[in-house]
Amino acid sequence: MGTACENLVDPKQLKLDEVIIKYRYENGPLIPILQEAQEVYGYLSVHVLKHISKVMRMPLAKIYGVVTFYSQFRLAPVGRNVINVCLGTACHVRGGAKILETIEKDLKIKDGATTEDGRYTLEIVACIGACGLAPVIAINSEVHGRLSPESLAGILAKYE
Amino acid sequence: MAENQRILVCAGTGCASSGAHKIIGVLRAEVMRQGLGDNVSIVSTGCHGFCEQGPTLIIEPQQTLYTLVKEEDIPEIVAQDLMEGKLVERLLYTDPLTKKPATTFANANFFAKQVRVVLKNCGFIDPERIEDYVENGGYKGLANALKMSSDEVVEEVKKSGLRGRGGAGFPTGLKWGFCRNSPGDKKYVICNADEGDPGAFMDRGVLEGDPHSVIEGMLIGAYAIGADEGYVYCRAEYPLAIKHMEIAIAQAEKAGYLGDNILNSGFSFHLKIRAGAGAFVCGEETALMASIEGRRGMPTVRPPFPAQSGLWGKPTNINNVETWSSVPHILSNGVEWYTQYGTEKSKGTKIFALTGKINNTGLVEVPMGTTLRDILFDIGGGVQNGKAFKAVQIGGPSGGCLPDEMLDLQVDYDTLTKAGAMVGSGGLVVMDETTCMVDIARFFLDFSQKESCGKCTPCREGNKRMWDILDRITKGEGKIEDLDTLENLALVIKETSLCGLGQNSPNPVLATLKYFRPEFEAHILEHKCPAHVCPALLSYSIDEEKCKKCGLCAKNCPVECISGDKKTPYKIDEAACIKCGACEEKCKFDAVIRV
DSSP states (O other): OHHHHHHHSOHHHHHHHHHHHHTTTSSSOHHHHHHHHHHHHSSOOHHHHHHHHHHHTOOHHHHHHHHHHSTTOOSSOOOSEEEEEEOSHHHHHTTHHHHHHHHHHHHTOOTTOBOTTSSEEEEEESOOSOGGGOSOEEETTEEEOSOOHHHHHHHHHTOO | OOSSEEEEEEOSHHHHHTTHHHHHHHHHHHHHHTTOTTTEEEEEESOOSOGGGOSOEEEETTTEEEOSOOGGGHHHIIIIIIITOOOOGGGBEEOTTTOOEESSGGGSHHHHTOOOSTTSSTTTSOTTOHHHHHHTTTTHHHHHHHHSOHHHHHHHHHHHTOBOTTTTOOBHHHHHHHHHHSOOSOOEEEEEEOOOSTTOOHHHHHHHHOHHHHHHHHHHHHHHHTOOEEEEEEOTTOHHHHHHHHHHHHHHHHTTSSBSSGGGSSOOBEEEEEEOOSOGGGGSHHHHHHHHTTSOOOOOOSSSOTTTSOGGGSOEEEEEHHHHHHHHHHHHHOHHHHHTSBOSSSBSEEEEEEEESBSSOEEEEEETTOBHHIIIIIITOSBGGGOOEEEEEESGGGSEEEEGGGTTOBOSHHHHHHTTOOOTTOEEEEEETTOOHHHHHHHHHHHHHHHOOSOSHIIIIIHHHHHHHHHHHHTTOOOTHHHHHHHHHHHHHHHHOSSHHHHHTTHHHHHHHHHOHHHHHHHHHSOOOTTSOOGGGOOEEEOTTTOOOOOHHHHHOTTOOEEOOSSSOOEEOTTTOOOOOHHHHHOTTSOEEEO
């Protein structure tokens, strides 16, 4: 019977519980918990938020309010590779819009969407602080700079 | 070859993305292969600041600066420079204005004209080793402070004239004094590392390159104020900065600089990191504290000020990264040394991030009061590709665009505010003749209205309406009365918003209206975009003289509106053209022009 019961426990949820326990003596732990929960699951599903609400004894509405306030949190699953296109000032004056346009055209997705095969998610960000190399994008937090519409295809292809 | 050489390889975010880690690997292997392992040490440093020329490396003690280094250059550097002592000339930095190569980094105008106080260690020590920091005078300021009384430390910082480097420029010592005199047994200090201004990355540079200086500054501040706990609130977009800070905190705890009874002084201080979650408004101090407490980051009315009731209702002092990082230098070198730099009311040095259409993008530190011209042309090397300078945007979404005639302005808090801009965090985005100022004004409003937390109606709705008007103007549908409406709306938003975001969000529009009004009028009255940027107001044409009749433009035109052949010059049918710009992009002879 033991094995059958073990199979019912979601390993991700175990990890989430560990995270919640880690912060149990911390003041104001909600945002770090949500950040780590998102790392575990890739996004914050209703199920996860309800679980956090129950364990932390915090109203779901309050948690939802926090999740929707910050742009880092996602309520829907993302692709295997997250492309952040920077449209900060430096990238804007050095042609960031053209980079975005090219990616949108190549991958046939808009800001916030994921390709049908689940390979890429596209997100616009305001500044990743690599302004010296504008225009830049970051894929899974790896920064690629001094881009041109022509150089994009080669970079994207590296991410399976 | 020289004994005990050090090779400093920049591995900041910028250079890392240009392949610095691979270079370090190849360099290590090559140095070992040539049997130089005992005499040459390779240091992976934080940002040198010279991002445009990255990956960069500096060889000490000769101070040779090599720029745009590639993996395949490494064997040559090792064989020629390290073993024979001869410069690899093709990798030296050539000044874009004088066209002369710089044989040492101190010879390069970019570095020579800077005064690096806060950036002193950035690029010259291994940020992951506390020993490097201590060897370079680190934690001396803390030791000095602990010998003084708390009040004396506050007094010292007051006398230094240091003002908040995050934007508003509030005197730091005064701020500390408020918090120190606030009654309460529990107090907090916070480092605001939520550097959200697009175009600013000096805090990232300091956190990545010299994290201990921030910790030391916070320790001194905490001692002066009477705080025993602190937070570094860093934006999540800076993973390397967070990593280096985590390492630094762990090392400082182990070395006894953080924790209980620090250096046997009886003073205790504990420091934690919180990662932001992507909200620009959290750079505002009350919103930042709400975020640390785990709430929506919405600003609250002041008073009560954080110094009276801050984090969890306790007296709290918040300064930004650059401010904290300036403090140890004041305490270790003295007020007199620090006040030799700067102007009467703005003391010390300030880091600026040079970006946009400028030759030398990167981080530069200069004394307060340096003119914009010196920063942009002497250090920055002027505008890229020989184009004409048009404007410099200073202070991010809260600042303004300043034209050519303002370049001799001294950069300090009061002068810039008077000119309709602000020092802000110190981002300088250079724009050339191909930048449309109406488009830029719209760009900033787009940013501000997206980042508005929505609490105050004027900021939430007003910025949207201003954006609508600007959008109409860029489409050629503006009316001349719109300009007055913009100014009126701007004044209302400034007067009636609660926090700095709302109060300053109309600044980019007001400043561009003040200095570039004719450009707005051209959009409205003549339906022309003088910079040929706004798609609705431009058309493409083919320069017959430059056209080589290759036909590439016609082949790539998605609506087939380009006609011509080997004998007849190519022409664009303006009525059918959708202004996608594909022809311009594909033409190898710059024959497609915007009119």
